[in-house]
Amino acid sequence: MWLTLPSLPVRATEHTLIAVKPDGVQRRLVGQIIHRFEQRGFKLVGLKMMQASEDLLSEHYREIVKKPFYPLVRAYMTAGPVIVMVWEGSNVVQSSRKMVGPTNGAEAQAGTIRGDFSFHVGRNVVHASDSTEGAQREIGLWFQENELLNWESCDQDWTIEANEDKQ
Numbered sequence: 001m002w003l004t005l006p007s008l009p010v011r012a013t014e015h016t017l018i019a020v021k022p023d024g025v026q027r028r029l030v031g032q033i034i035h036r037f038e039q040r041g042f043k044l045v046g047l048k049m050m051q052a053s054e055d056l057l058s059e060h061y062r063e064i065v066k067k068p069f070y071p072l073v074r075a076y077m078t079a080g081p082v083i084v085m086v087w088e089g090s091n092v093v094q095s096s097r098k099m100v101g102p103t104n105g106a107e108a109q110a111g112t113i114r115g116d117f118s119f120h121v122g123r124n125v126v127h128a129s130d131s132t133e134g135a136q137r138e139i140g141l142w143f144q145e146n147e148l149l150n151w152e153s154c155d156q157d158w159t160i161e162a163n164e165d166k167q
């Protein structure tokens with residue numbers, strides 16, 4: 001039997017900033033990390049490789065910049081290139097945090113990115129924004145507007161139920 005799928009109204013979408021940290025790049029984990037977000041059904045709308053400057057990093061981590069361990073974070077995060085990405089989808093901020101797992105890989109469950117690829121808080125492979133407001137702020141820090149692409153994904157009707165907006 002064929003399903004008929006009504007075309008979706010344009011929906012307010014959510015975005016998050018995910019970064020593969022220098023250890024993830026060095027350990028050749030970039031592909032596996034991207035794969036997990038693709039597999040979940042989220043849409044990639046921005047991606048680049050860059051060397052983070054200390055200034056950008058202290059803005060990004062403004063909540064921890066005064067913590068005693070921040071110099072370690074700065075050294076870690078500027079030690080090599082990072083991959084920064086913007087992913088789009090329903091509830092993507094919270095879902096990504098769950099996919100990434102808690103800050104300390106030693107406490108992260110197997111099946112999460114940190115639980116599968118790290119066991120030390122200072123080498124935890126990925127960054128994920130922790131709130132929608134934080135995500136907007138971080139996306140604005142790392143990306144120019146013209147680096148984000150608004151493209152139609154052909155599987156959209158199969159990853160989002162059409163009536164979601166009407167409930």
Ligand SMILES: Nc1ncnc2c1ncn2[C@@H]1O[C@H](COP(=O)(O)OP(=O)(O)OP(=O)(O)O)[C@@H](O)[C@H]1O
Pocket residue numbers: 064069072073102103104121122123124126127128129130
């Ligand atoms: N005690 C620590 N020692 C060393 N590094 C730490 C420590 N605590 C945190 N970090 C590093 O600082 C980062 C920022 O800490 P934060 O509390 O924001 O964790 P997070 O939100 O899980 O990580 P991120 O913001 O990178 O996604 C951590 O991801 C980790 O790499």
Ligand SMILES: Nc1ccn([C@@H]2O[C@H](COP(=O)(O)OP(=O)(O)O)[C@@H](O)[C@H]2O)c(=O)n1
Pocket residue numbers: 061064069072073102103104121122123124126127128130
């Ligand atoms: N005690 C800590 C806390 C954070 N960090 C580092 O700082 C990053 C940002 O901290 P955070 O509190 O925003 O945690 P996450 O959002 O990364 O889970 C972490 O991902 C770690 O790389 C650390 O090295 N030691």
Ligand SMILES: [Mg+2]
Pocket residue numbers: 128130
């Ligand atoms: Mg954080």
